[in-house]
Amino acid sequence: MVMKMRNIKAVFLKQVKDIFKNKTILVQFVMFPMLVIIMENVVAMEGMPEHFFVRMFSFMYIGMAPLISMAAILAEEKEECTLKMLLMSDVKPAEYLLGTGSCVLSACMAGACVFGIVGEYEGKAFFSFLLIMAAGAAASLLVGAAIGTWSRNQMMATSLGVPVMLVFAFLPMLSMFNETIARIAKITYSEQISVLIGGLGQSGAGAENVIIILLNIAAAFGCFVLAYRRCGLG
């Protein structure tokens, strides 16, 4: 299958315009970075680890924003028949997904940069931080794409997406306080992202972390393919 760069670019640029006008999506990418700036500057408690809020909000952000936005965008395009018009204008499903996905990923990484700056990561650590965030965003994006593809409309995408998002976004936080949850949460990418960010600058990424994240990405991709086979995009 030959993909046309022109089509991917057209979809990407359309999505960029739309994200700025879509408040429910925009807020996903603005809320956490804003929150982290405020909390880091306002809240200072005795004995709190350095940049506690950066660590905590970063995995929540990465588990939530790309997942919910991707699912919502896909479901809306299906519901409004805009996607059908695109597919009947010689845009291939892969081109559409790459265009939309790369736009959501870019928005997500812009927010991740804010986290990186507030967390005072410097030089190599800054790039490592962004790399970890990008890996997490990729997994979230695929889960979101699977949910969006599976859903007939936005209502269904929300009712499927929110519970899934809660699991990924809150498991790492709960596992900070509970050993049992921590053992289960270990298999999720968001927990691994949380572990990797927590250990930035001290311990590098172990083979275990990388493998689990890659397995998560593969599983999310599998879910997406399954949803696509069953429902398609049209």
Added chain:
Amino acid sequence: MKADNMIELTDIVQRFGDKEVLKGITLQIKAGEIFGLLGPSGAGKTTLIKIVTGQLRPTKGSALTNGTPAVEMTGAMYRRIGMMMDIPGLYGRLNCYDNLKLYARLYDIPEKRIYEVLEKVGLSDARRCPVEKLSKGMKGRLALARAVMNEPTLLFLDEPTSGLDPAATRRIHELILEEQAKGTTVFLTTHNMTEAEKLCRHIALLYDGNVVEYGEPKEICRRYDHKRKLKIRLYDGRCLELGNDKDAAEAVGEYLKQELLETIHSTEPNLETVFMELTGKELV
């Protein structure tokens, strides 16, 4: 498939569950003509367009579009087709211009074409307006602008003038005729009989899942002229029906001499009357 047929439908049956919406439609649409599909609401007009454009696989029968089975049409073929469906498929938050810009990028069309088509459908002034703030008729016109933007050879228009005022309707009619003059084949659906009589070379009346009448609008009307008489109106207020014979000719001649003749018409019905005769229902 005959070479001059753009669309060939053979025995198309469409069922949704146990409801049979189309019950064996056979139709040919010639290249370069404006074809009108008429029928009451729920007759299956949109369903038939979906079948011809490959969006829906019929339960039975074959649909050839430009010689290719409709469900097998490729992206390259879709590039030569313009479509305005009942659901416009526009991005609500983006403005008119940005909606068209997306398709201009996909089709590699120069920017000035966007302004050109916006002007043609009368949306130049509304080009910066978000689509969700447009009226239903304006959305339809924007969808039409998108459909003709890539200069298609085959144009599908699902009720292109529904909800438009007379001035906007005339503008759209001009645009459709302009497209045809370029050699585009146009397949349109409408409830509007006058529109069909004015634009279409051939029409088909769809009713209860069947094509109950097909032909040139004028010819159909003539076919249903059961009386074959002349209706005249005189200045003194009298209305008379005369036969199509010598006596009538003499009578008309006499009235003309006396300068009494106000109007003279044949009794052939219009499409609306034909439709009511065929179905016992009014077209809504």
